[in-house]
Amino acid sequence: MAKEGYASADGAGKDMDAAERGARVNRATGAAQEDEVLYTVKEDRRLLSHVPDATGHRSNRSRRGASAAMESDDYVLYEQDAKNGQRYLVDYPVKIEGAAGTLAARAVDISTTGILVRLEEEAREAELSGEVKLTFEIEPGTMPEGYEMKVKKLPATVVRSFGQEEKLYGIEFKKSLAQYAAARRQGYMFTLAIFFLAVITLIIVLMRAESVIYFKFNRWLYLYSIIAATFLLTRYLFAMFYRPVPIDPDYTPGVTIIIPCFDEEEWIQRTIHSCINQDYPVDKLEVIVVDDCSNDRSAERVQEMIAELKAADTNDSAYRVSERIRFLQQPQNLGKRDAMARGAKEAKHELLVFVDSDSFLDPFAIRNIVQPFKDEEMGGVSGRTDVANTYTNALTKMQAVRYSIAFRVMKAAEGYFDAATCLSGPLSCYRKDLVLKYMDAWLNQRFLGQKATFGDDRSMTNFILRHNRTTYQDSAVCMTIVPRSYSVFLRQQMRWKRSWLRESLIASRFMWKKEPFMSLGFYMGVLVPIAAPVVVIYNLLYVPIMHRVFPVSFVVGMLMMALLMSMAQLLIRRSTTWIYAMWFCIYYEAVLLWQMPVAWVTFWKTTWGTRMTLADIAALNKKKNKEKDGRVILGKAAGKAA
Numbered sequence: 247m248a249k250e251g252y253a254s255a256d257g258a259g260k261d262m263d264a265a266e267r268g269a270r271v272n273r274a275t276g277a278a279q280e281d282e283v284l285y286t287v288k289e290d291r292r293l294l295s296h297v298p299d300a301t302g303h304r305s306n307r308s309r310r311g312a313s314a315a316m317e318s319d320d321y322v323l324y325e326q327d328a329k330n331g332q333r334y335l336v337d338y339p340v341k342i343e344g345a346a347g348t349l350a351a352r353a354v355d356i357s358t359t360g361i362l363v364r365l366e367e368e369a370r371e372a373e374l375s376g377e378v379k380l381t382f383e384i385e386p387g388t389m390p391e392g393y394e395m396k397v398k399k400l401p402a403t404v405v406r407s408f409g410q411e412e413k414l415y416g417i418e419f420k421k422s423l424a425q426y427a428a429a430r431r432q433g434y435m436f437t438l439a440i441f442f443l444a445v446i447t448l449i450i451v452l453m454r455a456e457s458v459i460y461f462k463f464n465r466w467l468y469l470y471s472i473i474a475a476t477f478l479l480t481r482y483l484f485a486m487f488y489r490p491v492p493i494d495p496d497y498t499p500g501v502t503i504i505i506p507c508f509d510e511e512e513w514i515q516r517t518i519h520s521c522i523n524q525d526y527p528v529d530k531l532e533v534i535v536v537d538d539c540s541n542d543r544s545a546e547r548v549q550e551m552i553a554e555l556k557a558a559d560t561n562d563s564a565y566r567v568s569e570r571i572r573f574l575q576q577p578q579n580l581g582k583r584d585a586m587a588r589g590a591k592e593a594k595h596e597l598l599v600f601v602d603s604d605s606f607l608d609p610f611a612i613r614n615i616v617q618p619f620k621d622e623e624m625g626g627v628s629g630r631t632d633v634a635n636t637y638t639n640a641l642t643k644m645q646a647v648r649y650s651i652a653f654r655v656m657k658a659a660e661g662y663f664d665a666a667t668c669l670s671g672p673l674s675c676y677r678k679d680l681v682l683k684y685m686d687a688w689l690n691q692r693f694l695g696q697k698a699t700f701g702d703d704r705s706m707t708n709f710i711l712r713h714n715r716t717t718y719q720d721s722a723v724c725m726t727i728v729p730r731s732y733s734v735f736l737r738q739q740m741r742w743k744r745s746w747l748r749e750s751l752i753a754s755r756f757m758w759k760k761e762p763f764m765s766l767g768f769y770m771g772v773l774v775p776i777a778a779p780v781v782v783i784y785n786l787l788y789v790p791i792m793h794r795v796f797p798v799s800f801v802v803g804m805l806m807m808a809l810l811m812s813m814a815q816l817l818i819r820r821s822t823t824w825i826y827a828m829w830f831c832i833y834y835e836a837v838l839l840w841q842m843p844v845a846w847v848t849f850w851k852t853t854w855g856t857r858m859t860l861a862d863i864a865a866l867n868k869k870k871n872k873e874k875d876g877r878v879i880l881g882k883a884a885g886k887a888a
Contacts, residue, residue, distance in 0.1 A: 281730065283387040283637040288333040288355045293519070293558035294565045296609040300528045301564045321495040325525075325610050330422060333357045336388045342417075343399070344378035351415075353382060356389065360402075360418040374404045374415045384423075387637035391646065392821045393423060400426055427820070470774075470781055471803065477770040478807065482814065484659035484763075490721040491617040499616055500530045500595030502678070506585035507548065508538040510603035513727060515551040520606040520724075522555060522571060526613055532570045534589045539579040544603075548573050583689055583702050590681050598676050600703070605672035605726040606634065615675045615722035625680050625714030626707060628657060628666050629673035629722035636823065638730045643823045644830040645728040645735075647815050651827070654720065654818050661718030663764035667753060669716060671703040673724040676710065684709035693748050701745020708749050712756050739838055743845040747776075779839055807831065 289295075333355045340351045340363050349372055351363040361380065365372065379399040386394040401420040407413055419426070503521045507514055514535075521533045537545050552571055559567045574592065576585060590598055597616060601607065611629060618624045630653045633646040653670075660666045669676070688706055691698040698705060707716060729735040750772045757768045785800040808831035816824040 281638070282635045282727070284635055285388050285390065286335040288335050293555065294523050294567075296523050296525045297565045298525065298527060299564045300566055301560075321493050321613075325493075325613075328525075328609070330358045330424075333362075334389050336385075338382060338385055338388070341381040342374065342378050343381075344374060344404075345376055346372045346374060349374070354414060356384070358393075358419075358423045360405075360416060363415050363417060364412060365415070370413070374407065374417075376404060378402050378404060378417065380417065380419075386822065391632070391636050391823065392819045393427070394822055395427060397423070397426065467781065467784065470777055473770050474774045475803075477767060477774055478810070480763075480767060481656055481659045482810070484662045484767075485655045488658040488662040488718075488720070490614070490661075490719050491620070491717075493613060493617055493721075494620065497617065497620055498527050498530050498613075499597050499619060501526070501532075501597045501599055501612055501616060501675075502589075502593035502595040503531070503533045503599045503601055503612070504586060504589030504593065505533065505535045505601050505603055506538060506582050506589065507535055507540065507544050507603040508579075508582070508585070509540045509542050509544060511540070511543045511547045513604040513606075514544050514547050516606055517601065517603050518548065518551045518571075519555070520609075521601060522567070523609060524607065524612045525609050528566045528570060530595070531612065532572070532594060534572045534574060534592055536574045536576065536585040536589045538576045538582065538585045545573075545575060581699055583699070586702060587685055587689055590678065590685065593678060596678050598678050598681055600671065600674050600676075601724070602672045602726060605631070605724045607673065608723040608725075611673065611722045611724055615673065615719050618717050618719055619675075619677070621715065623715050624664070624677075624717065625710040626666075626669045626674065626676045626716040627722070628661075628669040628716070628718050629675070629724055630654065630657075630718075630720050631670055631672040631724055631726050633728050634725035635727055635730065640826065640829065641732060641735060642728055642730055643826040644833065646821075646823050647811070647827045648830055649728075650815055650819055651811055653718070655814060657718045658720060659767070660764070661720075663761045664715040664717045665711065665757075665760050665764045665768075666716040666718050667707060667711065667757075667768065668704045668749075669707045669710075672726045673722060674703060676706070680710050680714065681706065698748065700741050701749055704745050704749040708753050711753070736837070736841075740841050740845060740848070743841050744848060747842075747845055775839075775842060779842055782835065782839060804831070804835065 334357070335355050336353045338353050340353050340361070342349045342351055342363070349369040350366040351369070352366065354362040354364055356362070361382075365374070378401075380402050381398050381400070383396045384393050388394075402417045403420065404415055405418045406416040421429075505514075505517060505521065510517075518533065518535060522531075524531060535548050537548065552567075552573060555567045555571065559565045563569075572592070574588060576588065586600060597619060599612065599615065615627050615629050618627045631649055633642060633649050635642050636646040637643065657666055657668075657670075684706070688702075688709060691705060710716060729738055754769065754772060758765050760768070785797040789795055789797050808828045811831060812824045812827035815821065815827050
């Protein structure tokens with residue numbers, strides 16, 4: 247991935263080659279690429295652009311165009327500088343005001359620090375140079391969430407040009423897009439978010455004070471409202487105090503990344519590339535892909551990617567790809583746990599990182615996620631998961647907001663106490679010795695007489711959290727593909743609720759031993775969603791029907807909770823998606839809430855993610871055959887009767 251500054255001298259031919267290869271590691275099938283809205287990262291000429299050269303011939307900190315920050319010993323500055331230089335392929339109009347007058351151009355690629363443009367045909371006779379002002383609009387989905395905005399008369403400098411027939415101009419911003427946004431649009435957004443958060447919190451507190459006054463009239467209902475408000479507000483409070491463990495550049499324990507794969511031909515190549523292309527010592531990192539007898543072309547795609555990575559290695563094997571990536575295939579479809587277990591048994595390093603096959607790691611994710619393990623009592627760490635396909639449709643936007651709050655508020659609050667209750671599947675890290683210690687119990691876990699075949703991440707978290715610490719590392723980031731159809735989304739949510747119910751009951755046996763505030767928060771967090779369906783029915787159906795009273799207080803309370811989520815999203819991401827927090831809350835109350843009672847009686851369901859296993863397919867076929875046989879019998883009986 248390109249990290250070079252716009253001021254670097256580069257040949258036109260080489261730059262165009264990189265542009266043409268821009269979407270190569272975005273290995274989705276054509277259909278998936280058309281359906282999903284994803285920003286496209288401009289590739290570096292090196293496929294393994296972030297991997298340190300094991301021979302020492304080339305340093306990532308001394309690359310052409312690197313800034314002083316990248317050349318310094320401050321790893322945080324180096325990482326930030328690298329991310330600022332990330333370039334994204336785009337195509338939208340740009341108005342350029344300079345010495346040559348006002349010219350029309352098209353953006354070719356963009357980073358937070360500069361833009362590459364091509365003059366429109368009517369302006370190609372002009373020559374760009376010196377100081378200019380740029381006006382353009384960053385369209386949603388072309389850059390990471392939060393950068394969508396209108397940029398007006400941004401001061402910049404033309405730093406390079408190349409090309410013959412079609413001249414391209416590299417333009418460097420006087421201030422980064424992040425700085426521009428902070429000074430303009432995001433400045434008032436931040437102020438408004440803070441103001442409304444304070445107002446909403448005050449209203450919620452006052453409403454709960456009212457609950458205390460009316461407690462004697464309906465003690466259980468008002469007790470629930472007090473508990474729900476307390477739980478929610480304390481999550482936000484503790485999240486404010488949370489801080490990720492800072493990077494120690496010299497701390498680089500051995501890491502094995504395990505990617506369990508089942509029917510993921512759309513994204514598996516991009517996942518593999520993101521895992522191997524890490525800013526981490528080559529002798530300390532390996533990648534194992536385990537295919538669980540996929541029904542599609544996943545295995546073929548994996549082999550293609552491995553071959554391409556090996557071909558991209560240098561003659562002196564500077565990146566040691568052949569030594570660091572392995573592909574394992576299960577003899578039969580055994581489920582995700584068995585695939586993860588096989589990878590763990592084959593791993594040669596002390597830390598295990600599990601990555602979902604439709605998730606893509608930030609190049610610095612591994613460097614960040616290992617830092618909490620300097621604490622010898624730390625058993626597992628969850629990274630942060632953001633949504634990759636946020637702008638595909640309204641559903642993905644709602645999920646983007648939910649993920650943001652789930653990780654940067656809820657999981658951050660748990661991380662403050664080193665007691666994360668779920669090390670999430672897209673990106674999580676464990677000590678290998680602990681995983682092997684609990685592996686047999688984990689693989690053979692049963693609940694209510696049924697074998698547990700889902701909730702793998704939460705289940706392993708419980709095994710480790712019982713005797714060790716678990717935490718959240720916000721600086722370790724991955725992007726994941728979320729469902730874009732409601733049918734798939736609802737199946738996923740049902741699976742998550744089943745595992746949440748099961749593992750919450752299991753965790754309740756030992757969470758009382760943890761830090762008091764964490765323990766209390768955990769038990770409140772279990773009670774609130776379980777009791778929610780009863781509370782909603784009582785307030786929205788029983789009270790209006792039986793007492794002829796509209797539940798104003800309850801509706802206002804739900805509205806305030808939704809607004810609190812919206813303002814938190816605005817504060818955290820400063821994104822246009824904040825309004826979808828409201829829609830998600832409405833959708834949750836109308837649909838998702840009622841999955842909870844259903845989940846209690848469907849523990850035998852055995853889906854892996856949002857795709858069906860071979861066992862599921864066999865069960866479905868068996869059901870269809872039964873129904874067919876039943877219709878045949880009824881048909882024969884009807885014939886005889888006639």
